[in-house]
Amino acid sequence: MRPEFHLTLPVEDGxxxxxxxxxxxxxxxxxxxxxxERLARIGRAAELAGMGGVLAPFDPAGQDSLIVAGGLLxxxxxxxxxxxxxxxxxxxxxxxxxxxxxxxxxxxxxDWRLAVDLDPRVARSQGDFVEGAERYxxxxxxxxxxxxxxxEEDYGFAGRFYEVLGGGLLFPLSGRAFPRVQLSGTSxxxxxxxxxxxDLHVFGPEDDLDAAIAELGALAAQMGRSPAYGLRLxxxxxxxxxxxxxxxxxxxxxxxxxxxxxxxxxxxxxxxxGFGRPGLVGSYENVAAAIRGYLDRGVSAFFLEVEPHLExxxxxxxxxxxxxAKEIHNAG
Amino acid sequence: MPVDFYWRMAMEGDQPSLRRKGIVSRGxxxxxxxxxLAPGLRNGKLDGYSHVDYLAEVAKATEAxxxxxxxxxxFPHTDDPWAAAAALARETSTYRFMIAFQPGFLHxxxxxxxxxxxxxxxxxxTVYNVISGGGGPQQLWWGDKVEHDDRYVRTSEFLDVLRxxxxxxxxxxxxxxxxxxxxxxxxxxxxxxxPFPEVFFTGSxxxxxxxxxxxxxxxxxxxxxxxxxxxxxxxxREHSAGIGRSPRFAVRLxxxxxxxxxxxxxxxxxxxxxxxxxxxxxxxxxxxxxGWQRGQDLGSGGNGSRGGYRALEISPNVWGGFHVLxxxxxxxxxxxxxxVAARLDELIAxxxxxFVLGGVPHLEEAYRVGAHVLPLLRGAAVR
Numbered sequence: 001m002r003p004e005f006h007l008t009l010p011v012e013d014g015x016x017x018x019x020x021x022x023x024x025x026x027x028x029x030x031x032x033x034x035x036x037e038r039l040a041r042i043g044r045a046a047e048l049a050g051m052g053g054v055l056a057p058f059d060p061a062g063q064d065s066l067i068v069a070g071g072l073l074x075x076x077x078x079x080x081x082x083x084x085x086x087x088x089x090x091x092x093x094x095x096x097x098x099x100x101x102x103x104x105x106x107x108x109x110x111d112w113r114l115a116v117d118l119d120p121r122v123a124r125s126q127g128d129f130v131e132g133a134e135r136y137x138x139x140x141x142x143x144x145x146x147x148x149x150x151x152e153e154d155y156g157f158a159g160r161f162y163e164v165l166g167g168g169l170l171f172p173l174s175g176r177a178f179p180r181v182q183l184s185g186t187s188x189x190x191x192x193x194x195x196x197x198x199d200l201h202v203f204g205p206e207d208d209l210d211a212a213i214a215e216l217g218a219l220a221a222q223m224g225r226s227p228a229y230g231l232r233l234x235x236x237x238x239x240x241x242x243x244x245x246x247x248x249x250x251x252x253x254x255x256x257x258x259x260x261x262x263x264x265x266x267x268x269x270x271x272x273x274g275f276g277r278p279g280l281v282g283s284y285e286n287v288a289a290a291i292r293g294y295l296d297r298g299v300s301a302f303f304l305e306v307e308p309h310l311e312x313x314x315x316x317x318x319x320x321x322x323x324x325a326k327e328i329h330n331a332g
Numbered sequence: 333m334p335v336d337f338y339w340r341m342a343m344e345g346d347q348p349s350l351r352r353k354g355i356v357s358r359g360x361x362x363x364x365x366x367x368x369l370a371p372g373l374r375n376g377k378l379d380g381y382s383h384v385d386y387l388a389e390v391a392k393a394t395e396a397x398x399x400x401x402x403x404x405x406x407f408p409h410t411d412d413p414w415a416a417a418a419a420l421a422r423e424t425s426t427y428r429f430m431i432a433f434q435p436g437f438l439h440x441x442x443x444x445x446x447x448x449x450x451x452x453x454x455x456x457x458t459v460y461n462v463i464s465g466g467g468g469p470q471q472l473w474w475g476d477k478v479e480h481d482d483r484y485v486r487t488s489e490f491l492d493v494l495r496x497x498x499x500x501x502x503x504x505x506x507x508x509x510x511x512x513x514x515x516x517x518x519x520x521x522x523x524x525x526x527p528f529p530e531v532f533f534t535g536s537x538x539x540x541x542x543x544x545x546x547x548x549x550x551x552x553x554x555x556x557x558x559x560x561x562x563x564x565x566x567x568x569r570e571h572s573a574g575i576g577r578s579p580r581f582a583v584r585l586x587x588x589x590x591x592x593x594x595x596x597x598x599x600x601x602x603x604x605x606x607x608x609x610x611x612x613x614x615x616x617x618x619x620x621x622x623g624w625q626r627g628q629d630l631g632s633g634g635n636g637s638r639g640g641y642r643a644l645e646i647s648p649n650v651w652g653g654f655h656v657l658x659x660x661x662x663x664x665x666x667x668x669x670x671x672v673a674a675r676l677d678e679l680i681a682x683x684x685x686x687f688v689l690g691g692v693p694h695l696e697e698a699y700r701v702g703a704h705v706l707p708l709l710r711g712a713a714v715r
Contacts, residue, residue, distance in 0.1 A: 067449035070418025094437035101415035105384035165472035170409035
């Protein structure tokens with residue numbers, strides 16, 4: 001399967017990268033230098049760097065992923081844009097309709113990342129009181145109804161969460177590709193939902209990848225489906241290992257880590273545990289080799305987490321992705 | 333008193349002119365057809381453009397022509413206003429996006445989040461057109477089974493929650509209502525502190541007016557004969573006074589303005605006599621909307637007979653046959669530039685402080701109305 005590299009966007013960053021000007025200095029920038037503009041530039045970086053896509057995460061502290069996705073799809077030609085949201089934001093009919101327009105506007109480049117497990121406190125602050133296993137039952141209905149109105153005419157559905165009568169997207173909103181569905185999680189409920197609905201299931205580097213892939217693969221095969229597998233992956237790559245280690249240390253100190261507790265990157269795996277979750281630190285060659293290791297284990301999509309986003313994205317495009325050109329372009 | 337002139341976004345695609353009723357050639361509504369635009373054909377293949385590319389041109393024309401922005405309407409078969417606004421936010425600089433939406437499809441917390449993100453993207457250019465109407469089978473197509481009168485109650489609660497979340501700090505917003513519950517809600521610092529959009533409220537039933545008074549900045553009505561429009565404004569004023577509000581009025585209408593009156597009516601006639609179904613059937617499905625029914629009743633008349641169209645001119649330049657020539661409401665203005673400007677002045681004198689004008693095709697007519705009609709306006713002083 002052809003490897004894909006996606007950039008995870010910083011939707012939570014409300015602050016402008018530029019400090020406010022003194023009051024007496026005329027500032028004509030409102031909107032132009034703000035956080036939305038910054039996202040647009042980072043999205044453009046991912047497109048120009050040849051990345052396969054970007055992910056706008058659902059973040060209650062950040063900007064709305066669907067609005068961000070709409071802007072980034074308009075500002076790009078090739079990359080996919082994934083919007084992460086939870087099922088409580090809208091009816092599945094409306095989510096489908098809005099997404100059909102994004103597909104029309106973008107030539108079918110939208111992905112859905114459905115966030116199912118939410119901290120109950122966060123969920124309630126979003127007006128969503130569905131809890132526990134019920135969230136998976138609702139996600140199942142949400143995706144079923146969304147696909148139903150997307151693909152069928154005179155569609156009817158009466159479930160526990162949703163009801164539709166005489167539904168179905170109308171021409172010309174009908175007939176586009178349904179957004180590629182990304183799901184995540186390792187619980188039994190998550191695996192069961194993915195077996196039925198995921199086009200791409202995203203794991204974390206902390207997960208027991210081989211076991212999880214085997215389990216989901218078997219479940220999905222029973223349904224005659226074969227989802228692709230993705231990986232969230234923080235990453236810091238430099239010309240050589242020493243430089244990468246130096247910048248990892250800088251990042252560690254910046255995040256208020258103490259010099260004495262700096263975790264050394266693992267020599268064999270290039271895994272570093274200082275990002276907050278395991279990620280890769282090393283020379284371009286060694287990081288590329290580690291990524292090839294994941295490819296061999298069945299992972300084909302990488303949701304990279306880098307910082308600062310724009311600069312690191314150009315770096316990836318010029319230094320890391322070329323080392324994986326053979327894998328990217330010659331995949332069967 | 334400043335008056336805001338909005339134009340309209342062709343969310344439903346666009347006809348080449350009113351002469352070609354029912355031929356929606358722009359925006360992918362007849363994909364692959366020769367003469368279709370955005371997408372069009374180039375060397376026999378789709379050229380890669382899409383409706384949003386046409387919408388961008390309409391938005392830029394609107395912006396350049398003196399309008400403050402445009403209404404982005406929403407119908408089952410048309411592109412979504414939120415999606416279009418998100419796409420076009422960065423391609424415009426002054427254009428206000430008046431987003432039509434029905435509470436009930438979106439959760440108010442999500443509406444707040446999407447709006448705040450759009451405000452960030454546009455520098456505060458989001459405006460709401462809140463619709464509660466429609467109903468019957470139509471609402472179940474949307475997956476919405478709340479009854480007509482209840483929908484206005486829901487609209488009220490929806491806007492309560494939306495405002496509550498918008499202004500809350502430190503996750504302090506709690507709400508236990510009939511339709512919505514929130515605990516610990518509020519916009520995060522990254523989204524907070526932006527202007528709340530102006531609300532244009534649509535709906536002319538008694539239940540609508542009862543709910544509109546509390547939440548409307550503008551009461552948006554389709555054009556009707558001036559006498560019934562006057563009565564409607566009075567009704568809204570009366571109800572609103574009771575709750576200490578004085579809403580402003582906005583009128584939505586199409587204009588067909590030409591250099592001479594004769595030329596304008598010729599344009600109508602060419603569409604009128606053209607064989608083919610009236611454009612209206614494409615919009616059947618506005619369900620139990622009272623405003624729609626009023627427009628149809630007041631403007632019902634013959635179709636296809638030469639000259640019959642003129643019977644629908646119920647007062648000078650006020651014509652009730654637009655729904656035959658293009659999908660949408662019946663009433664609009666037909667006349668020369670000065671006449672159309674004078675009728676708009678009369679509406680201003682009646683109390684209108686905002687307009688949503690439309691014309692087909694939306695692109696060229698935006699330029700025309702901006703160049704030839706808006707400069708002739710004199711305002712309320714004219715009477």
